[in-house]
Amino acid sequence: MKQAYAWSAIAAIVLASTTGDVLLSRAMKQVGDVGELWRQSGLWTVIGRMLRNPSFLLGVLAMTAAFYSLLFGLSWGDVSLIAPASASLTFVTNAIAAKIFLHERVDHRRWMAALMVAGGVVLLAA
Amino acid sequence: MTFRKYLVLASVTLCASIGDSLLSRGMKQVGNISLSHLHDLILAVLNPSVALGILLLLGFFASYMTALSWADLTYVLPATSLGYVLLTLIAKFYLHEQVTTSRWIGVLLISAGVGFVTQGPALTQPPHEEFKTASAGKRP
Numbered sequence: 001m002k003q004a005y006a007w008s009a010i011a012a013i014v015l016a017s018t019t020g021d022v023l024l025s026r027a028m029k030q031v032g033d034v035g036e037l038w039r040q041s042g043l044w045t046v047i048g049r050m051l052r053n054p055s056f057l058l059g060v061l062a063m064t065a066a067f068y069s070l071l072f073g074l075s076w077g078d079v080s081l082i083a084p085a086s087a088s089l090t091f092v093t094n095a096i097a098a099k100i101f102l103h104e105r106v107d108h109r110r111w112m113a114a115l116m117v118a119g120g121v122v123l124l125a126a
Numbered sequence: 127m128t129f130r131k132y133l134v135l136a137s138v139t140l141c142a143s144i145g146d147s148l149l150s151r152g153m154k155q156v157g158n159i160s161l162s163h164l165h166d167l168i169l170a171v172l173n174p175s176v177a178l179g180i181l182l183l184l185g186f187f188a189s190y191m192t193a194l195s196w197a198d199l200t201y202v203l204p205a206t207s208l209g210y211v212l213l214t215l216i217a218k219f220y221l222h223e224q225v226t227t228s229r230w231i232g233v234l235l236i237s238a239g240v241g242f243v244t245q246g247p248a249l250t251q252p253p254h255e256e257f258k259t260a261s262a263g264k265r266p
Binding site: 021022024025028029031032033034035050063067068070071072074075076079083087090091094095098099102103104105106107109110112113114115116117119120121122123124 | 130146149150153154156157158159167170183187190191192194195196198199200201203204207210214228229231232233234235236237238239240242243245246250
């Protein structure tokens with residue numbers, strides 16, 4: 001039963017964090033370069049633009065769901081299973097989602113990087 | 127990529143790995159949380175390790191948002207995965223833990239993955255920008 005809870009938490013973490021990452025990435029591209037915007041218009045302008053962006057707010061909501069799924073998962077399963085399994089799966093699902101929803105150019109170099117990091121994370125937990 | 131931008135990526139890496147470690151320690155102190163006592167999950171933030179972990183994760187969030195404002199998601203995520211390598215090196219040389227061969231291979235894979243992605247451009251250019259760049263390059 002503990003294992004079932006742990007893997008449910010992993011699935012929830014992967015789904016919520018991928019949704020959150022994609023929404024936040026879209027929002028921050030719409031906000032613009034934070035460093036430049038901060039220098040030109042001040043910190044409050046940056047914060048105001050972020051908080052008025054619907055993608056940002058939905059992204060934070062999805063990340064909150066991922067965070068509580070992580071806390072829930074950590075209380076049931078070992079960190080050596082929950083953290084690497086959810087992290088490595090998230091690398092792969094993010095690459096797929098970024099290509100489909102953000103139209104990022106995920107070339108061979110980026111696929112290799114995502115798969116190598118995902119594989120590396122699994123080996124670290126072995 | 128400027129030095130400032132590399133500092134932002136380093137901040138993402140450090141805050142995430144240290145924050146996660148603190149959260150893990152805190153949740154082990156809190157103990158198992160059952161579905162019938164979900165309010166315990168909210169009270170868990172009163173644990174000092176969980177609270178400090180959350181503070182560091184806020185630092186992670188600020189630097190992560192900054193990085194996403196000028197780089198692709200598929201660049202930022204692998205580029206900031208060196209935290210796993212860092213934790214292994216701390217385990218080996220600071221905590222004197224046994225690090226197996228498969229873990230060292232994992233460290234090598236992650237480092238190679240980070241090397242791969244950071245060699246390329248950080249941001250996908252819109253198609254018309256790419257065309258302009260290519261056309262400018264062809265001019266004598």
